[in-house]
Amino acid sequence: MGKTDVIVVGGGLVGMSIAYGLALAGRRVTVLDEGDDALRAARGNFGLLWVQGKGYRNSPYASWTRQSVALWPRLNELLHADTGIDLHLRQPGGFQLCMDDAELAEETRRLNWLRDAFDGDYPFELLDPAQLKKRLPGVGPGVVGACYSPMDGHVNPLKLLRALYVACRARGVVIVNGLSVNAIDQCVNGFEVLTAEHRFNAEYLVLASGLGNRPLGAMLGMDVPVRPNRGQILVTERLQPFLHYPTTYVRQTDEGTLQLGDSLEATGFDDRTSSPVMAEIAARAVKCFPRLENVRMVRAWGALRVLSADGYPIYEAAHDSPGAFVVTCHSGVTLAAAHVLRLAPWIAGELDEPAIAPFNLARFKDLREVRYAH
């Protein structure tokens, strides 16, 4: 293996975004990835670029999310120029469909808080059923209202992952699959990463392994508080385009299938599907769009979200291991543009980005103190 400047551990959306951003900044990068038996959050994604409601009572996260979505067209251009792959990026705005008045009231409260936090610069509309029916033909009478924001969008997440692989390879990134990291040693010139049969050396190290960041962080003496949260997704037969906007429960892909989802379960590391949850997802989708009642399902899967203790991203420049970084987030699609165009240059030392500071690991110490105090 040739000399490398940065080792990125993790070949999902987060790791590949950072690898791509570092390659754009001229760094020589090696990505170490596990095999296909890994948990693979990046391959279970729903594909939303979602802004509305995110960062309630945490405006730095809301700002970071909005910055990423604003940068997404640039990322789309870069990847298309490097790979020719059409990611099917669409940013027409999105709908949060509400199934009861309490849900609508809660969404409204959150969006109003965010609009105040942005001094009024936070576009959204609240729609009653009659208004909604005009905007989303086919919506069912069980939907009591909706929030629309022009900030939201969607993309094909599998094509995004593939484009990042192709683009990284085209820019000289070395990607090694099928490896598990057994140990990380700090040495004079950076880090030595040990797998069963190989050792890799680099001055800089980025841990971007999703749920694997907890054991990997521990190898460098860091506590990285991430936990799994399962989501299940159903996929239907291909349908003529009828849903021209993403919603949080139902999304029509560029190739015609519908994805139905948005379940939340704490099931440990069990990433399988379960009949009761699939039935709930299907029932809710039919309530949203009654015409789906006799549509065929062709696939389903479960995948594990990577949630930090407070739900927000972790961007850590390790204090005790200079040159090591920890990157973890739930929204690998939405934040991909910020990861490529802001976070990677920050890791490369070429960009002073104050927006990243609020996401360091130190905040969890405060969180624990707060918890004990109440």
Add this chain to the structure above:
Amino acid sequence: MPTDALFRRLQQTGQQVRIEFEGRSLNVPADVSLAAALLLHGVGHTRESAVNGRPGAPYCMMGVCFECLMEVDGQANAQACLIEVADGMSVRRQRGARDLLIDPQLDEEVVDE
């Protein structure tokens, strides 16, 4: 290069039924799948991909590849390899994706495309 169809029945037994394929009447064995019946008749392609229009024909014959999607008695996206033929069955190629026929608006003007 034209070749003889390699797909043929080992034994000719039993009844025949009549089905309609793209308006053409076909005599087929009564106890086979729709996909097998159409392959026996060498009908060529049985669908046109919803993604890129590419023609497709029955392939895996066991319900996993979705190449044999057809419109069967008005039901779109039916898997021909999992359906037994029946007398009077009317089938068409699946051309593109199924249309849910959602009426954009019954009585009010449409604001968005």
